[in-house]
Amino acid sequence: MNAVTLDQLQEYLPFLIPIILVEMALMITALVHVLRHKNYRFGNRILWVVLVVCLQIVGPIVYFTIGRGEE
Amino acid sequence: MSIIEIDQVNKSFGEVSVIKDLSLRVEEHAVYGFLGKNGAGKTTTMKMLLGFLKPDSGEIKICGEKVIYGNARTNRYIGYLPDVPEFYGYMTPKEYLGLCGEITGLKKEVLQRRTVEMLQLVGLEGNNRRIRGFSRGMKQRLGIAQALLNEPKLLICDEPTSALDPVGRKEILDILSIAKGKTTVVFSTHILSDVERICDSVGILDQGRLALQGKVADIKNSYRKDVIEVDLSSGYPIDRIMKLLKEKPYISEITSNDLRLHIQLSGQEKAASQVLRFLSEEEVPLLRYEIMEPSIENVFLEVVQ
Amino acid sequence: MRAFFVFTKKELVEQLRTYKSLILLSVFFLFGMMSPLLAKLLPEILSGMELQGMKIEIPEPTVLDAYGQFFKNLTQMGLLATLLVFGGILSNEMSKGTLINILAKGLPRYTVLLSKFTAAVLLWSASYGLAAGVNYGYTEYLFENTAVHNLGFSLFCLWLFGCFIIAVILLSSTILSGNFGGLILSAGAIVVMLILNIFPGLEKYNPITLASKNVALLLGTATSADLTWNVVITCLLTLGSLLLSAILFHRKRI
Incomplete structure (x- = not known):
């Protein structure tokens, strides 16, 4: 990326910040949930930590909708 | 209702x-x-x-x-x-x-x-x-x-x-x-x-x-089976008393287990008290004498074969 | 009526405490924000890069690119998220047995279905409304000349399609047992609709057209009159699915 795009990124920063904040909030909520619970419908803790952290948006969705176990 | x-x-x-x-x-x-x-x-x-x-x-x-x-x-x-x-x-x-x-x-x-x-x-x-x-x-x-x-x-x-x-x-x-x-x-x-x-x-x-x-x-x-259990004190010749009891008309079956007698009555009137009278006449040393109550378990097992 | 409100309230509490609201609202909020921004930024980022020594020339993005992104995100990822979030609302309760106590108290089974449908449509509408609102605001801010055709109707079509999908999920859950019964069968139903849309004659009646002609409506190449049948049929199918699921659910052994 060259300097021009960086400038433009700066210009759009007010728009990017809320996006990043919401994504982070989703990720952290999911991550905390993964770490505080032992049982998942399938998969193990490492898998879910990796999925939730690496796959933005999709990771937390999949975790909360089908990965999250009962107690 | x-x-x-x-x-x-x-x-x-x-x-x-x-x-x-x-x-x-x-x-x-x-x-x-x-x-x-x-x-x-x-x-x-x-x-x-x-x-x-x-x-x-x-x-x-x-x-x-x-x-x-x-x-x-x-x-x-x-x-x-x-x-x-x-x-x-x-x-x-x-x-x-x-x-x-x-x-x-x-x-x-x-x-x-x-x-x-x-x-x-x-x-x-x-x-x-x-x-x-x-x-x-x-x-x-x-x-x-x-x-x-x-x-x-x-x-x-x-x-x-x-x-x-x-x-x-x-x-x-x-x-x-x-x-x-x-x-x-x-x-x-x-x-x-x-x-x-x-x-x-x-x-x-x-x-x-x-x-x-x-x-x-x-x-x-209705499921009372007229069963008596008797425990004798140790040292008493249990075989002797069993033999005697077996001949009585008011007893239909008798089994023993160590010092415990399991007596099935024939259903005659006062059979239970006759057993008790006989035992005391013979001076059998009793530790326990009990007329058995049928438990729901026995009834259940009998009904549900 | 009282029981309906009570159980709907329970459904809403459930959405909140099982992270359904959080997921759907935040994901749709992200789509609303990202779509116009991506449309605006993508050409600039690309044009700043050189590909094999060649400069890529991309025309100035327009408001249609923003809405194109928006509908693309919502009909793909958005629909998938909706399916995942609502896929288990009945299946999970059936397979876990949490409904037994409630039904033993004399709550009619159709009330359970109606409450679940209502609560899901409420969350879907709120999330969709949020996405559309944010998208609209940002598009207005980032682009000049934001006039498009049929915006309201185009948005309505996708909303209606979402409501239809929720009814399909409920129907699927009463047909197929198991934790993922509702999810699998609904996904199957969508695939079938996609395949049916290959036949040009069916496009006029297929509900899925409500989620594929959104940009064409904005462009003006399709008019609301073209989709009248789709709207009518989707409404009827939604009601029919609810009715049929009520009948099947009534017969279901619990």
């Missing part, structure tokens, strides 16, 4: 006939133990009482009203505790009882009062944790609380103690003993000692048929 009237009900799943021509009555204020081996048809019968299953033929009435499958208005008379009650794990016990009460349309003040009473009854008062962290026993107790919330005329419990440890079982039986003052209790079980502890009537279900029913006391009387 009969709370439950089941008339000639049949039910089969596919080819398998689960309930065969079942008729039974449960009277008001009874504590009715519904006995049977696993697969005898207890849960099926209970689900038909609740309108969750449709009988193939026959009629079921609760408090004189016919049970209609799928939309059982009669359920307003019933409190039901499933064998493994499941709750919304994200709620607290108080919230859950609130939901149950609101669904049935309890007035707000009544609901608040009943919630407090019920949580006290089952020992969950002041427990504001979410239900998802509850143990089996706690869930079972909450199950009773939700079943009794509306002061139902009939409390139906499906194997309420089967999955619990001894402490949990005792807790549930104690709660049911308290509940029986206010409502008719029907509960299924295969644990016979539970029946002896709190039931006054039983029905024994065997392969879909009602093999026996009646008051516990009556059943015990």
